[in-house]
Amino acid sequence: VVDAYQFLTTRFSLEYLCGVSRKRLTKDIIDLIFPTPLYRMLFSEGPGQDVLKRVKRMIIPASTKTFFFKLHS
Numbered sequence: 001v002v003d004a005y006q007f008l009t010t011r012f013s014l015e016y017l018c019g020v021s022r023k024r025l026t027k028d029i030i031d032l033i034f035p036t037p038l039y040r041m042l043f044s045e046g047p048g049q050d051v052l053k054r055v056k057r058m059i060i061p062a063s064t065k066t067f068f069f070k071l072h073s
Helices: 002-011 014-019 022-033 038-043 051-057 062-072
Strands: none
Touching: 002 014, 051 062
C-alpha cells in the first residue's frame, strides 16, 4: 500500500487523487505508463490520418478488420 501511495503521489497531485474516479485514474495511469506508440504518433497529425478510422472505411472482410483492431488496440 505504501509503494502504491508513493507511486501515485509522485505522478499526480493529492488534490487530483482525492477527486478523481477510479475509472478515470486507471485510464490516466495507463496513458502515463504506456504512451502512444511512435508509429501511431507519425500518422495522427492532421484530419483523416487516423489509421483505425481509415481501416473502418475500407472494403475488406470483417475478420481482417477485427484482426487489425486487435493488433493495434
